[in-house]
Amino acid sequence: MSDHSQGEIEPFSDPGLPAHVHRRADHDPVAEKRAERQVATLFVISALSTIAFIVSFVGIRSDQYIFLPLFGTTNAQQLALGIFFALALSAIGFGAVHWAKTLMPDTEQVDLRHTMRSAEVDRRELAATFDDGARDSGIGRRSLIKRTLGAALALITISPLILLRDLGPLPRKQLEHTNWQKGSRLITDPGGIALKAADLQVGGVAHVLPELPNGRHQTLDDLTRDAVLVIRLRPEDLHLNAERTNWTHDGIIAFSKLCTHMGCAVGLYEQRTHHLLCPCHQSTFDVTTGASVIFGPAARPLPQLAITVDSEGYLVAQHGFTEAVGPSFWERSV
Amino acid sequence: MKRLSKYRRHPLAAALVIGLGLLLVGSIYAFATPAAPAEASNARNQAVQEGRQMFLKGCSSCHGLNAEGTKIAPSLIGVGAASVDFQVGTGRMPMADASVQAMAKTPQYSPTETMALAEYIASLAPGPAIPSQESLNYSRDGNLAQGGALFRTNCAMCHNFAGQGGALSQGKYAASLMGVPPQKIYEAMITGPQSMPVFGDRSLTPLQKLSIIKWLKNAENEKAQGGIALGKVGPVTEGLLVWTLGLGLLIGAAVWLGAKSK
């Protein structure tokens, strides 16, 4: 509390509750009757809306559409059900509140508050009772019991935790594994067409997956690590070191499509600037310099997949990825 | 229009108009009559010449006298007729100003002029041809649901899940695909205009491209299921609506509830 106000008299004092102002309905029977009718009308509107709801449910087919401005052609059943449901509900609400506002007494009433703290006598009584109970239990004296109980309680929390162990397998090296391996053909996703180098023009892209043995198809789990984007540039546009240049074929370069930031599919390729953009958090990668990060929160380049062509001219992986694809994790060593 | 009126004042304008008119009549005649191959190739040569003249007037200042490209605009050698038809036919070229990207607007050249330009560019080096109308029978040849899946893998990252368009880096954007004629969509896929990459005939087969067009055309005319669509851009507009209309109505009701009745 303000110290300086203690010495001074507060200039104003509480004038107390203002006088009650009567409403029209309080003294005018006509207004009162009107208010009553308004409330009843709202309740009737609600009842009628419910009937209309039932009629719409039964009477309007699910595939019936109507044209409305703003909506365009829209599903009539969904709209009718929704509007009548909304009307039925809100009319009850508005009716009840209107009733309370116009017809129920509106004189403000006063309740007294009491401090939350219990009375001293109650607190003392509780303290005494508690001490009695504690003494009777002997917990203060019997330290052996106290300590062993403490240890037992601490240990028992382990059981539920250990039960959670089988929620999932241990990570081991699974995050580092993809289905790409030496000789995997690049097949389009979706479609499954194996690509040859000639199938990609300069400025062209294809979303590809590794062809799996025995005609197996990728599961969603596979897609989470296998998705690759293959892009063709003019070879002179690429500025890579000798090893990475060796991983490309005649301007064709392939990257993991999974963002090194949070794993979204980085498929947004701007062929004029050679930038790859992730729509999730807008990390931008420069394809010409091996997908190095030029903007946004990603910290690492997209892993490059070494590709070449096989004897039949199909694009194939030289070997699997040399690093884990997708977002970072604690065990990841660069 | 400004550009055209500029031409009108050019000293050679009258001669050009007469020349163009003659060529036009000639070429229409050539197309309209079942001509012998020699005549057709003759007509084509005329169109190429005509296109070259238009190119020199309207395009060469940026793309170079022989379409070889300059610092400010790419080479057009090998981009093919489809590219010209897309760029000029959607009004993207010639560009209105040197902004980050050419915007679709009312085409500056008539369809015939566009064809002539396309013939000229196609004559420079082989490139993607304009797909014929009968090859674009998407409603017969396309698969709607497959088109959706293909769209989501190949296109949605730029054009959004419903083809409404989206942001690229540095102020560029992917255009909305609503209302774009099938032929132009197809041309865009095979030529890769501006930021868009090229989707060759194996990375997306012609049938797959038709499926995508079918899905887009369906999305364009799709009936609303749940009411007003809020732009089909995801949760941003939904959040905006709940903070404005939703909370507005609720707080309005609360204010009414708390106000003393008269």
Next chain:
Amino acid sequence: MSDTQATKSGIDNGAFDFLDERTGIAKALKNNLRKIFPDHWSFMLGEIALYSFIILLLSGTFLTFFFVPSQEEVIYHGSYAPLAGLQMSQAYASTIDMSFDVRGGLLMRQIHHWAALIFLAAMIVHLLRVFFTGAYRKPREFNWLLGIGLLTLGILEGFAGYSLPDDLLSGTGLRIAEAIVQAIPLVGTYLAFFLFGGPFPGHIFISRLYTIHVLLIPAIILALITVHLMLVWFQKHTQYPGPGRTEKNVVGYPLMPVYMAKAGGFFFIVFGITAFLGALFSINPIWLYGPYNPSQISAGSQPDFYMGWLDGLVRMAPNLETHAFGHTISWNILIPALIVPGIFFTGLALFPFLESWVNGDKNEHHLLERPRNAPTRTALGVGGLTFMIVALINGGNDIIATHFGLSINQIMWFSRIGIFLLPVISFLITKRICLGLAHKDRDTVLHGRESGRLVMLPNGEYIEVHEQISADEKWTLTQHKQYDVIAGQTNVDSNGLQRATGIKGRTRRALSKWMYGEQVAKPTTADLEIESGEH
């Protein structure tokens, strides 16, 4: 008139006897049926949150009758042609089916989703009301903490629900959530594998999430709401200052009948408005998003607004990672997704305790403060809000870019700088506004209100006549308490004990000066005397 004729009570019947003889409830109800609640629209904000939670329980129960929480792959053969024959999870297929092949199913889905957005939005505005009026002060700190807990749980619950249909957008959201878990040093990878039953997306997560969404979190929310409301009941509601309203009383209308009718009616109004949104506005049209596929993505992938700020923070984060000793620490994820939100929410939770430590006030407070009378707190609140809004804007920067012809890179840089600068600027501006308003209050009390009537003085000068304000208004404008800055020099407190002069004492003095150093003094009796002397 009851004196002359014994009237039979409305509850004097067999059913009530049955109840009372088994519960003794009459005694409890006797004192509470006419309990007084103060009436103000801003007290209904929490009620909006409560009612939308009930709507969520009702509509959600309906949805569970049709939703199949399974990631088993099926081929879709329902009535929505653009998905015909596609492979998808049962979760997605069943959500499509309930949207198109169950009458009213889509309406219920839309009501459920709108109600979720309203639930979160109402909790946030309720929190803001409580913060800016100082309603969290003693004895209501528990309820403040419960509220923060409810908001946190609400965000998690909303995200869980958004993720269940297994569409492209929600799967992308889960992918990001998984990356956040995976980024936790030491245990992250293990946690992610345990959560998802293996590498993402696995085959079990949707059904686990389902249990979390329909049982675990709602049960905790329900329990916390119960305690939250019981505390409101026992502590009695706060009230705005005014004539006749004191720290010792509560002025308002009785529970029965006025408040029952108003609160009960308001539930129907909230439900009605939610149904109205569900009827007219499409929300989460998952049939357009398509089934989840990790190699697909849509432009403008965003979460709902209550997660949007988090996404915005993640987008603007610096691209820092530490690679050392064969391990990786992703600061670019940890800082925006865990550390900053952690600090923000912890600070929010601790604020009541910090404030009462600084001002040393251990009294109970039931009269609310006007925001202008606590300028530093109000400014702090606006600063925090600005922080969140900048983050939220950045979370939608791609949509803003395409709709307003801007570049995402520009908006990102605006946000990166703005997240530091704008909270400070808005803090300073708000504080000035508060002090200005307090000055105006003081002037109004001393000189009255400008009446708009101009009077020409004999010397030709025009003055505006000021009208004295009523005694009621004077009281309302001057009843608030003000805190003093802790004296800086003395090392001895009032009990003659050595005051803590260490870092703690100095911090407290500095904070005290920061919070209460600039205030507009209330008019004193002396001020009034000078004023009356002038006239």
